[in-house]
Amino acid sequence: MTSNQSLPHSKALVGEALDRVLAGESLDCQILYALADIDDSEGQQALLDAAAKITAQFCPRKFDSCSIVNARSGRCSENCKWCAQSAHFHTGCDTYDIIDADEAMETAAHNARSGVGRFSMVASGRSVRGKALTDICTILKQVKEETGIATCASLGLLGKEELQELWNAGARRYHCNLETAPSHFGNLCTSHTQADKLATIEAARSIGFGICSGGIIGMGESRRQRVELAIELRKVRPVSIPINILVPIAGTPLEKTEPISDNEILLTVALFRMAHPTVQLRLAGGRARLSRETMLKALKTGINGAITGDMLTTTGSTIQADKELATQAGYDF
Secondary structure, three states: HHHHHHHOOHHHHHHHHHHHHOOOOOOOHHHHHHHOOOHHHHHHHHHHHHHHHHHHHHOOOOOOOOEEEEEEEOOOOOOOOOOOEEEOOOOOOOEOOOOOHHHHHHHHHHHHOOOEEEEEEEEOOOOOOHHHHHHHHHHHHHHHHHOOEEEEOOOOOOOOHHHHHHHOOOEEEEEEOOEHHHHHHHHHOOOOOOHHHHHHHHHHHOOOOEOOOEEOOOOOOHHHHHHHHHHHHHOOOOOEEEEOOOOOOOOOOOOOOOOOOOOHHHHHHHHHHHHOOOOEEOOOOOHHHHOHHHHHHHHHHHHEEEEEOOOOOOOOOHHHHHHHHHOOOOOOO
């Protein structure tokens, strides 16, 4: 009899999974789904503790911070049910074309001076092409040359030609979320598919970009479907996985969605860490609703990065507050 056989089944399962990950193995789908099914408090706490051990062993203590600027807002042709910027819904969000270069530079310079590691330009719309892409590339190149901050972009569904322009402008990371589980995506968006996203991601990787790709939790999916997303993200081989928490926005089809609990958020972080032991897991949109205590638990469990400052259409967190939080959790900001 092994030592784990005397433990409750869920704790034994977590112990087996932890041993495999610490030994360098990749957990198979069956084990990950079984971990998602743990519903007793003792087993769930064991899962959180196991994820914390994996984070401590495999993840650097340097907290990976990224700031974003909304480079183009509103009037998006896509019908993503969670998004304030979709032209299909009436949300009253700001609408404008490409951001003024001086404003973008001021934001980037402030972030660089504050110790933020990355600066990303994010634009609404199915894709950014033509003059809009040229304008963004010009800004990114100037940001890189004048501030030295690492630059990233999130400009929708692009091909190799457009992505090469971004690379030539100095961007080295491309962001394209899978958003949710493959089994749930069609319930939330019908104007494009995850296959479209995967094609863009593969094109970006072929050029040399590091890939940032994650999703939004709390959009009516089950815990198993969150694991399904984590498994699907293995195809992407991301260096960074942003975990957004749905902010129900008035005017969108998800405006009345009941928020998921803090415990569900922490369990999601743990499950993603079990599935991706070495990847940067970053909290992104929606984290402003979390208490400091929950944030500290999330950082212990598996979060080792964040998008700092304001989000696209929701309130984020200040850089100074994130510095203090990361330091308290034992990270170097």
